[in-house]
Amino acid sequence: MRKSTSKPPGKPTLADLQAFMTVAARRSFVQAAGELGVSRSALSHAMRGLENTLSVRLLHRTTRSVSLTEAGERLLGRLRPVLSELDHALDDVARDDEALRGSLRINGSDGAIRHLLQTVVPRFLAQYPQMELDLVSEGRFVDIVAEGFDAGVRLGEAVHKDMIAVRISDDLRFLAVASPRYLRKHGRPALPGDLQAHRCIRQRLPGGRRYRWEFARHGEAVAIDPPGALTLDSNTLMVEAALDGLGIAYVPEPYARDALARKRLVAVLEDWCPAIPGLFLYFPGNRHIPAGLRALIEVVRAEREESGAAP
The missing domain is CATH 3.40.190.290 (D-Maltodextrin-Binding Protein; domain 2)
Structure with a gap:
C-alpha cells in the first residue's frame, strides 16, 4: 500500500497567537493592524491561516466589527495565563540584564495623561532609555485587560475595587x-x-x-x-x-x-466644591506585573516622596 505523503497539521506560531489576542482585545482588524505595525490584509490573512491550522473558526467578521466565536473565547481564555507566564519568564531574564527593555501601554483621560507627561514620564524615560511608553488618551472608561493595556490612569472614584491602585496626584477639586x-x-x-x-x-x-x-x-x-x-x-x-x-x-x-x-x-x-480622590495608576492584581510597570511604579513613588506629597 502506498504511504501517504501528507504532512501532519502544523502548529500556530507565537506571533500568530499574539496577533489573535490583539484582534480579540481591539475587536477591529484596522486597530489591531495599526498596533502590530502590519497591514489589515496581512493580519486578516494570518488569522485565516491560524483558523486553518487549528481547523476551527475563531472570529466572526462583518464589515464593521470583529467578535469571537465560542471556540475563539475558549482559546483566548487559555492563552492569557500561558502568555502571561511567558511574559513573567522574559521579565525574569530582563531583571538579570542591566538595561530594562520593553514597552508599556497605558490608557487614561486627557488630564491623566497630561499629568503623567508633566511629572513621571520624563524621569522614567531618562532612567530607562530602552523602555517605550504607549500612552492612549481618551474620554471613555475602558476595560484595560480586555483592550490590552498594562495599566490605566483615572480619578480614584472611577477605579474598580478589584484593581491595585497607586496614587500619582494629590486630591483635587x-x-x-x-x-x-x-x-x-x-x-x-x-x-x-x-x-x-x-x-x-x-x-x-x-x-x-x-x-x-x-x-x-x-x-x-x-x-x-x-x-x-x-x-x-x-x-x-x-x-x-x-x-x-x-x-x-x-x-x-x-x-x-x-x-x-x-x-x-x-x-x-x-x-x-470639596476635594475628591486624585489620579491613580491602576492595574489588575490577579496577574503578573511586568517588570516595566514595576519600574514605573517605583518612579511614581520616588517622585511623590521627593515632592513631599502624601503617599
Missing part, C-alpha cells in the same frame, strides 16, 4: 469658573440652585449623557443639571469657552489653574 466679564454682566451665584438662572457650559460624557454638576457642603450634597445653550465634550474647550465669556464651566481645577492665577477666570461656589 472640580471648580465652577467664569470670566470676570460674564460675572459683571450676569452676577455671581451664591448657592448651587442659583445656577438655574445662569448660562452654563455643559459637558457631554463619553457615553452620551450630560454630566450633572455635583456640589457638597457640611454634609449636604446637591446635583444640578445646569441650563445652557452650549454643550462640549472637552474640559480644555470648556475652559476656553468660559474665558470667552460664554458662561460658567465646571471643570477639574488643574484645567483652570493658569487662568485663575492670571485672574482671567474667577472661581464661584468654592465652599461647595
